[in-house]
Amino acid sequence: MPVKAIPKVSIARNGVGTLVVPCNKIQIQYCNWGGSSQGVRDLLTNGQLNNFASNNKNIFIEVIKKSGHPTATFHYSNKDKVNEIDIKNLKFNEVLKKINEYSQRSGNELFKWNHKVLSINQSTRGIWSPMHEAKSDRYKI
Amino acid sequence: MIKNAINPSLRGGFQAFRGSMMMRSMTSSVGTNNIGDIPSQTVSTQNFNLLKFDSNGSKNLYAILRIHNIPYLVTKGDKIILPTKLKGVKVGDQLDINKVTTLGSPNFTFNDNNGINKDLYNLKLNVVEITREPYYEVYRKKQRCRRLKTFPVENYQTVLTINELSLA
Incomplete structure (x- = not known):
């Protein structure tokens, strides 16, 4: 009987090998008239959003003029997740802080991991068993 | 024997x-x-070649590295979740860890508590995500005050992946 190899599907893990930054698009929607959009309008005029865009060239930034409270929508390549947040009545630096923070996320839902390390690899040392120790090393009761 | x-x-x-x-x-x-x-049993050794031989071309290899002096035992491809926001770090950055205290294969460990010489191994971490914990509130009661104080908590988390772990 011929020897068959056991097929094993490689698992795509972002950051192992290459890393794709998950946030790929930001839509900033503001109103040209309303007071709640003042911070966003300041951000657009003082050039800080331009700085952000030139520092993050892998993120496509779209600015939409539309009446109503301003919002920022973040698109993530991770399962095509979209996250829309409110940026009304914020100062321009607070808006920038929000944009900076959300662009660093992966689009996953917030979750508190109580493990320091998450691994899908087999344990290097394997499972310890008292039955398979050499006799001299066994614990005697 | x-x-x-x-x-x-x-x-x-x-x-x-x-x-x-x-x-x-x-x-x-x-x-x-x-x-x-x-x-x-796993034996602590100072002979690096022994580790090299036993690790099956760095496939069966783990490292214990320290970040903020907290040890993390990792293999290649693992995720480290830090309960903090690493300073001066952005998503997409590659980190070079300078304090690896232990390298281990199935049967041998190579240990130096002051940090193993960096020429002996390749270890690269990627910053994958800087996110937060879900929002929760903490209540505190002060003496002689009947009201509870409410503190919002939304701590940062940093996720790192082990991009490369091999012996040089």
């Missing part, structure tokens, strides 16, 4: 391939431990 050659260990399938002949040549370097061909 061949204390453990008949040891049907549960340590994983790769152990079945270990030839006692290969290991016999290295017994002298373990020497002081008075251990036969294959040690029954």
